[in-house]
Amino acid sequence: MSENLIAIPKLGVGLAYQPALRPFLETRGDTFDYLEVVPDILWTDLGSDKTPRYIDDKDGIDFLRRVADGRPVVPHGIGLSIGTAHRFNRGQLDQIEKWHGWFQFPWHSDHLAWNLAEHGVDELNAGVTLPLPRDQETLDALAPRVAEVRRRLPVPFLLENNVYFFSMPGEEMSDAEFLNALCEQTGCGLLLDLHNVYCNARNHRTDPYRLLGELDLRNVVEIHVAGGMEHEGWYLDAHSGPLPEPVWELLRWCLPRCPNLGGVTFEMMGSWFVDMGSDRLVQELFALREAWQRWQPVPMHLAEVAA
């Protein structure tokens, strides 16, 4: 476990920002303790050959400042593509550094995945987070990149466990072994997405509690929860509404066992807000806060976890 995870502030329950949630955020500031934001949606990357390369959405950033009203704004990027082999997206890091100057967030995160790949003179963007093989070669490639992120930003950097729909031959580690080794070898923290854990367990018929039981939960700084949906026999991480009961059960299991947890964030795609409705969202966020207050900020003692 990295030393810098010990001083994580206990923020509480966060809501993931979506433009469709703006009216809700303006009127129901009582429902969240922090805002999580995919910062990439509040800038436009014109490409590395353009100057300036990034155009910031100043209205969007002003909106965040206003509705956060002094509460933390935590970036959760999608553009780093930390597992991409052919280059490291340092432009994204420049942007996150700028955001740290603006928001002084207590941690930041991205996905343990890749979406950018070489393509002739151009670059493909798959638009979905693709899984990395769970092996030492992957960890060796990630280590210097995580080190660079940690050098440049003075707050913990978390990577989120991914959803995957297939495994690859020759993988050397289980999910838990890979995530533990990642944190141990690189010093990053873990953003544990419990809905992703649930998706993978359901699609691949594995036991999510086995994974969680083998995971070093001292590395978990943030938890994501969400709802999903069935599609042609697959369960998708669609962020399409309230938490299904099995995800609530996973959360109740994890909350007392994560001593360095800083917050639980509810994620929902803006397009599903109309279906879910404001009242149901309030209900979900208050239920999460109740669970948070029951188990945090006084987590179970490490000795009890070990037992």
Next chain:
Amino acid sequence: MSAAAFQALFARLVIDPEFRDDVRQRGAAALDADLTDLESERLLFVSGDPGMDVTRTLHKGFRLSKLMGQLPLTCAALGKEALAREVAEFWRRNPPVSFYYLAEAVAFCDFLAARLEEGMEAPTPYLGEVAAWERAGLELQRPRPEGEAPPLQVVEFTHDPLPLLAALGRGEPPEPTERPCLMIGGYDGGKVEWRLAEDAPAV
């Protein structure tokens, strides 16, 4: 850099169904790159895994939702069948290169304009002008460096644009009436503003 070649082919399996089918059929012969044995084995395995199909569905769904979100009236004017056909052809020629889909939506409008020019059978007589109008709106909203103003947009209509666009916006089939005119768009006070002109503007 075989890891980079591995990922390039992996991404193509997600994005390009013809390539995926080719790998399924021809096996390692379709993987024209300097790969390790394990990388080849992994690509061959995932190309045939049902999980690759759902990954592709998610990729397509995300990309299509971005296009439909930026060009709702053009998509309505195309109709379901022509939309599926034209999008498939556009994607075949234009792999996804950015997370920012405004440029892709503009390129799709240009693609449709070229297809109409080539004699594509348009599903509706007003497709070209609706696509040109939405393209102009995107140009006006395109993020620009501070101090750079978007250029004035002029769109030529042969059908009365106001009832036409309103009906499409409501999801109703328009009953277009002929009315040659221009729509002139500008960006003022953070908003796109349009005005109708019967004649060409003095530029």
